[in-house]
Amino acid sequence: MLNSLKLIYEITKGNESILRKNKWLQYLYLTKEQIVNLEQVDALEKIPKNPILPYVEKTLRVLNEIDLPAYEKEIIEEVLIWSEVAKGGLTHKRKEWQEKGFQLSIHNIGSAQIYAAEQMNIPYQNRTIEREELIYLLILTHGLVGQFIRGEVRYQQFSPLIDWIEHNENSALCNIERVLLKLNQCIIEAVSKELWASIHSEVEEVISLIVKKKRHAEQSFNDRLKRLRESSIKNGEDFNALFDRLLTGDNEYTITLANFFKKTDLWYVESALQDFTFEEFLKIFLFINQRINPLSLQQVSFEPLMRDIYYDYKGKKAINLYKKRIIESYLAEFSLEEIAKGKAPENEHVTLSVLPLDQLGQIVGVQFTYSKAGQKLIEFCQEAEKSPLYERAIIMLYDFFGFRKDAFDRLQNEQTYLTDMNNGQDEKKIISDYATGNLMLDIGAGGGVMLDLLTEHHPDATVVGIDVSTNVIEELNRKKIRENKRWLVKQADALDLKTYYKPNSVDTIVFSSILHELYSYIPYNGRKFNHEVVVQALKSSFEVLSPGGRIIIRDGIMTEPKDEMRLLEFKEPSGMDFFKRYVNDFKGRKIEYKEVDKRTIQLPVNDLMEFCYTYTWGEEAYPHEVQEQFGYFTPTEYKQAITQALGKNASIIKFEHYLQEGYEEFLLPKVKIMNKAGDIVRLPDSTCFIVIEKIRD
Template identity: 55%
Template sequence: MKTMYYDYKGAKKVNVYKKRMIEKYLSELAWADILEGRLNQGNAHLKHIIEIKPLLPDTIFFTFQFSAAAEKLIEFCVEAEKSPLYEKAVLLLFDLFELRRDAYDRFHNEEEYLATMNQTADYKKLMLDYVVGRRVIDIGPGGGVMLDLIEQYLPDKLPIGIDISSNVIEALERKKQLEGHRWDVIKGDALNLKAYVEPGTIDTVIFSSILHELYSYIPFEGKKFNHDTVAAALQSAFDVLAPGGRIIIRDGIMTEPLAQKRRIRFFQDEAMEWLRRYAKDFEGRTIQYEIVAPNEVMMPVNDAMEFLYTYTWGEEAYVHEVQEQFGYFTPSTFTSFILEKLGPQANIVVSKHFLQDGYTEALRDKISFMDEEGNTVSLPDSTCLIVIEK
């Protein structure tokens, strides 16, 4: 087998693509199979090799061999890491090894992503005011910041993080062991929580900036960017809630009225190319823009904001942000959707929205944001906080 490491930004990184495939292979292999020399017949693209050398009779050498096709596809994944082709490359790899296509991992930059998520503690802390009961589930816990906050500020609670990503779960298990935390994590599917916890036994379920990722990445009945995925996640959470329990949502929103337009004047020459590239690559919907002057465009307000969310994060995050739609409901349509899908047992006790701190400052030196007449205006609200009680 070729090396399990490769160079990423000058640092030696484990080849997590190979690591994932080896983990799946071993999960389907029993010790009896190894001792009796039987190979895992489930996939033709990976096999193990056992070797005993005459000069070391008390040592067994155990290694893995990938097929030529698998090696090439893994190399392609490495090369595609900074390209919009990245997700497609990873999904091809998942298909080759028969992994679930919705088990989305960020692979090579998971550590950076988790570190970024851990910088969001201030606004996540606001959600603690609405937590009730004892057993609390955090869906998509990222770097564990919400789990840490619950443990620190609500010591009577029992926090549980649930995530579909093996990378996230492994990182959190290491963090728990190294730092001595008492919270737990479970690798699981947010759309089927009752498979991991008993219905009616959870007091609070938190979706902190995660529903838009489920909406964007998880195919529901074969379709991504699907409101039915959001409905399934909310119903899954509602099913495991005890009476009086709560769902707390913090996520992106679209602004109203939908027909409103905004002008953007770019201060950087490469920004127009950024917009052209984004409009071509974004998978959520067609992004509309009209060039009205050099380095200036007119856009529907929600297309403008969706682009600016990605533009704010910069090139490093582009490959992931271009695949995510942050706003998928306006505030009024979100609350109507919740009540329609969850029925009369659901009571919305909090519904508010705001502009997340940092966007205005991050964009100040990059753009001027204006109304249709060219007057400078504030960015619209980006984020909602909704609390549902059962």
């Protein structure tokens, strides 16, 4: 076993006496730092108090299993035990290092400087300078092969190592190519064996270039950006199309960005920026360029932003979408061209900050900073996630910052929302059966299930998902690329489709569980919960519908007669409190009820059903469900609305209503529903299915 592993084993048993003679272990063991790349972290709360030493131990365990000449294994061991020390040390020691000018923010440089300083404590006659020089250079370039493959550092960072190889070609110290390969195996395999397997050949290629003393092997601007966006590309970003659209040509911002990347090394870029769009990514670099001295800048670290942009949501690491939305709004104020000309938002609540990390202006850190009021409100929103205050908090956040108000942008609950939208696939299949023609629109495309069904059952049709939410459009575009989908997506307003499509050009328009959201969320003619918004959506669709084309609706329905009364008895003691909170929070209409006893109320049948839709989904869904009114027309009212809105050219070829499967299964264990006489009765219909066809002249 490697001697370093024996020492680590001793310290884990509590033998701290060994620290005095082993400074590397002292710095790695005695530290309060938690410097770690969050890409490999599932939950921030699960990051060990000291993540540095366990990682170094993993690298050493990989080395321990490699078959190498002892003298080469010793060199690699020495490199590995010192290569992370700049991430460690107690506060007073880190302060001492900083005062000496050690670059702790760029860990390979800082670790090499610390190693060099510690060697000065060894009597000169006991030192082997040639060996120390190689170890110093290997620490200095530690991890850079992987960083180069990722697009973060330039090839010229290997120049000191190439110089050493050139001047020590006949050195008996080691086979440098073999040492570099095995060193990088230890570094990368300690992160992930799968990662090492996937980039092993690329690592060999880069090392071959270094050993052959090749001086110029920089990546092109396109290739480097593509490598920096690898995670985004895997998640569905169409990099090539975006690059061609945004960066092809000799415009000012393209030249500025190309020069910036030609001169600068980067750290933690993917970890910090992978969830931002490619255009936002470019804007961030243009803003950085505004704030640095281009004559001296060499390194940019996104570690401060990476640390700040994530938090734990329901026990898992997640991007802080409250901060992300504010940043997106900030970045949206100016175009790439305007930013390249020096324009920058004057936003009192957020700004991009470039932090000097050395005294020479060569190294900077990047993060977004928020006003005190903004930071407090973000913290409030995070706390509000845990209670029914969530939706109100988000509305406050929108109003306070004046940024994007997507009616269906559900922030951290977005994935849950899209999953819910994807449920009910069997019910949605019947929609596909009634779809017709060559051009089909799915309004409020959500998670994309309806798009999949339409393209699967109508392979010759052009299927387009329409959504007002930027967030949903971005996710659908990623899904399209990621899963190689044939359908298209378009951000558009369902109430004004003629702006996007010509009259008589669309053959099928689908409204699957979306009209009630328009009704609930869109302030139409000055107010929400306005039946006119449903009428306008139908008119907007009919205007672009081709003769013989169809509007297909699957949505909520109210029951008739509207004044019929029901008794609702709660089986759970908390049910009455839930109901009274709902009555207070629901804004669709005033809920009238009479309290019969501590667990029973009497109320109109449609008010009962509207409450039950929310009660069925439970506490977690409450903040969203209480905002929505699922039923807005009775069958008679729906038919009248269609006839009045669309006129004699509209033929209703299918009109049915039913109780959606699952409501009774989830609801009846919680409540007993009775008529006025106290007899148990079935739930009324919840859902309608309507097909409207445009009559041919």
